[in-house]
Amino acid sequence: MKREFKIIADLVEKNTRVLDVGCGDGTLMEFLKDNKKIDIRGIEISKKNVQECVGKGLTVIEGDAEKDLIQFPDGSFDFVILSQTLQAFLNPEIVINELLRVGKKAIVTIPNFGFWKVRLHLLIKGTMPITKNLPDEWYNTPNIHMCSLKDFFNFCNIRKIQLVKSLALHNEKTSSISNINLNIKNLSAELGIFLIEK
Amino acid sequence: MNNINEIKKIIVNKPLKLDCGKIINDFPVAYETYGTLNKKKDNAILVFHALTGDQFVSDINPITKKDGWWSYAVGPEKAIDTKKYFVICANVIGGCMGSYGPSNINPATQKILGTNFPIITINDMVNAQYNLLEFFKIDQLFCVTGGSMGGMQVLQFVNNFPNKAKIAIPIACTASHSAQNIAFNELGRQSIMADTNWLNGNYANENSNPDKGLSVARMAAHITYLSKNGLQEKFGRKLQERDDLKFSFDADFQIESYLRYQGSVFVDRFDANSYLYITRAMDYFDLIKQHDGNLSKAFILSKTKFFIISFTSDWLYPTSENKDIVIALNAIGADVGFVEIKSDKGHDSFLLNVPEFLNTLKNYINNSY
Numbered sequence: 270m271k272r273e274f275k276i277i278a279d280l281v282e283k284n285t286r287v288l289d290v291g292c293g294d295g296t297l298m299e300f301l302k303d304n305k306k307i308d309i310r311g312i313e314i315s316k317k318n319v320q321e322c323v324g325k326g327l328t329v330i331e332g333d334a335e336k337d338l339i340q341f342p343d344g345s346f347d348f349v350i351l352s353q354t355l356q357a358f359l360n361p362e363i364v365i366n367e368l369l370r371v372g373k374k375a376i377v378t379i380p381n382f383g384f385w386k387v388r389l390h391l392l393i394k395g396t397m398p399i400t401k402n403l404p405d406e407w408y409n410t411p412n413i414h415m416c417s418l419k420d421f422f423n424f425c426n427i428r429k430i431q432l433v434k435s436l437a438l439h440n441e442k443t444s445s446i447s448n449i450n451l452n453i454k455n456l457s458a459e460l461g462i463f464l465i466e467k
Numbered sequence: 468m469n470n471i472n473e474i475k476k477i478i479v480n481k482p483l484k485l486d487c488g489k490i491i492n493d494f495p496v497a498y499e500t501y502g503t504l505n506k507k508k509d510n511a512i513l514v515f516h517a518l519t520g521d522q523f524v525s526d527i528n529p530i531t532k533k534d535g536w537w538s539y540a541v542g543p544e545k546a547i548d549t550k551k552y553f554v555i556c557a558n559v560i561g562g563c564m565g566s567y568g569p570s571n572i573n574p575a576t577q578k579i580l581g582t583n584f585p586i587i588t589i590n591d592m593v594n595a596q597y598n599l600l601e602f603f604k605i606d607q608l609f610c611v612t613g614g615s616m617g618g619m620q621v622l623q624f625v626n627n628f629p630n631k632a633k634i635a636i637p638i639a640c641t642a643s644h645s646a647q648n649i650a651f652n653e654l655g656r657q658s659i660m661a662d663t664n665w666l667n668g669n670y671a672n673e674n675s676n677p678d679k680g681l682s683v684a685r686m687a688a689h690i691t692y693l694s695k696n697g698l699q700e701k702f703g704r705k706l707q708e709r710d711d712l713k714f715s716f717d718a719d720f721q722i723e724s725y726l727r728y729q730g731s732v733f734v735d736r737f738d739a740n741s742y743l744y745i746t747r748a749m750d751y752f753d754l755i756k757q758h759d760g761n762l763s764k765a766f767i768l769s770k771t772k773f774f775i776i777s778f779t780s781d782w783l784y785p786t787s788e789n790k791d792i793v794i795a796l797n798a799i800g801a802d803v804g805f806v807e808i809k810s811d812k813g814h815d816s817f818l819l820n821v822p823e824f825l826n827t828l829k830n831y832i833n834n835s836y
Contacts, residue, residue, distance in 0.1 A: 326834030
């Protein structure tokens with residue numbers, strides 16, 4: 270399982286109710302269910318992935334996070350997870366609000382557009398960056414709202430969203446992000462993992 | 468009907484109060500089973516049939532000599548594996564395959580009941596079938612499932628008996644029968660009643676049968692079970708055993724011939740009055756209204772795990788109506804999964820060989836046992 274999922278799993282407390290938004294093929298759900306006794310649900314837009322999840326015995330509903338989170342009552346989950354999909358939504362702000370309405374806490378991970386390789390690509394080549402985490406061309410990428418770790422950090426601060434934990438991931442290594450090292454982490458991290466709360 | 472002896476029945480001695488107010492007593496519920504009930508009695512699956520179905524889910528139907536209506540899904544090593552599970556299916560009351568219905572004889576008059584049969588509801592059907600749990604001494608079913616009207620019965624069953632099923636799989640159905648569906652059912656009923664052989668429902672006592680009316684009802688309904696693309700792909704404008712149009716009202720087109728055939732074979736196996744009663748029961752089904760507009764209340768006492776399945780090309784019980792059930796269940800934190808299967812076979816998809824559907828059904832059931 271990828272390092273990102275292990276970090277997410279560490280942030281989730283045992284015996285809680287968790288919703289994995291955009292749960293993909295259910296890898297993270299399966300891990301949480303088996304290892305942390307989590308009552309876990311998933312929502313996933315791809316039929317193929319939903320069917321795969323069902324094959325693993327996971328409770329998943331086919332749906333679009335942007336439209337379908339509305340059906341969950343306020344605070345119905347202890348944690349809501351959103352892994353590397355925030356940038357694909359038409360309106361990420363509404364999605365974040367929904368995550369924090371449905372979940373008491375939310376875990377959001379973000380591919381960092383401020384990562385030095387991304388910046389260098391744009392600076393040197395002058396074309397939209399393509400990296401390991403961002404493999405698509407500008408014309409076919411699902412990522413329509415890219416942001417940097419700093420953007421997300423500022424977004425949360427302005428909206429009084431509490432950053433309970435902010436972690437930077439680079440080469441399988443994690444470190445904490447704070448106000449002091451924000452500019453450095455924004456350059457060196459490929460991925461940001463945030464535990465947030467309203 | 469021949470082979471009537473092959474129909475298994477229980478006679479329910481407990482009086483059943485119907486929604487219409489009438490009480491029925493000592494009435495038969497015909498059923499069939501597949502597979503073996505294990506010692507723990509935890510492997511039973513109750514399948515509910517749709518409008519024109521019957522208890523013969525799998526194998527060869529001993530009455531019609533055709534494959535059981537859900538043979539693609541139910542049988543040894545199929546999605547509902549009869550090597551593993553004990554499958555029970557009953558003919559609904561109001562039906563015509565051995566359960567109490569309008570073709571039964573009134574013992575007082577020795578005449579066939581016809582329209583003297585009481586109006587029944589989905590709730591009544593479910594309550595009648597519940598007696599089978601007592602008959603088999605099953606405390607809790609492993610699963611209740613069914614498509615279309617069968618799905619409605621699944622929802623009603625969990626509402627009525629919140630802890631009598633471990634999992635529930637309503638397929639291609641609705642919690643509240645739509646105006647469009649009531650309209651189609653009314654079209655079918657009017658077609659039957661407009662047939663002069665219907666004789667106000669008394670045809671069976673007069674050696675008559677509203678074949679034409681019932682056949683047209685079936686033809687109209689059959690169109691609603693398919694999709695526009697499915698029909699276009701299968702039939703297009705192909706002509707029926709001719710090179711050119713005949714400039715007449717014969718069945719020039721293959722689709723016409725197909726529908727006529729569907730209508731004609733249907734009258735051989737189905738009772739017109741049953742068609743009236745069962746479509747009426749579907750029209751009256753509104754689980755949302757039963758709970759003053761809040762569908763969640765139907766399931767609030769239940770711990771049953773739900774899995775809901777719809778089909779992309781089903782315009783009779785569209786995904787949106789299936790999703791309303793998912794939404795109601797999520798609103799109360801129930802354990803509910805949902806998938807919309809891609810298929811161009813319309814509402815009938817659940818009865819046909821749609822591998823993605825059958826695999827998903829199989830996986831969900833086996834993972835839940």
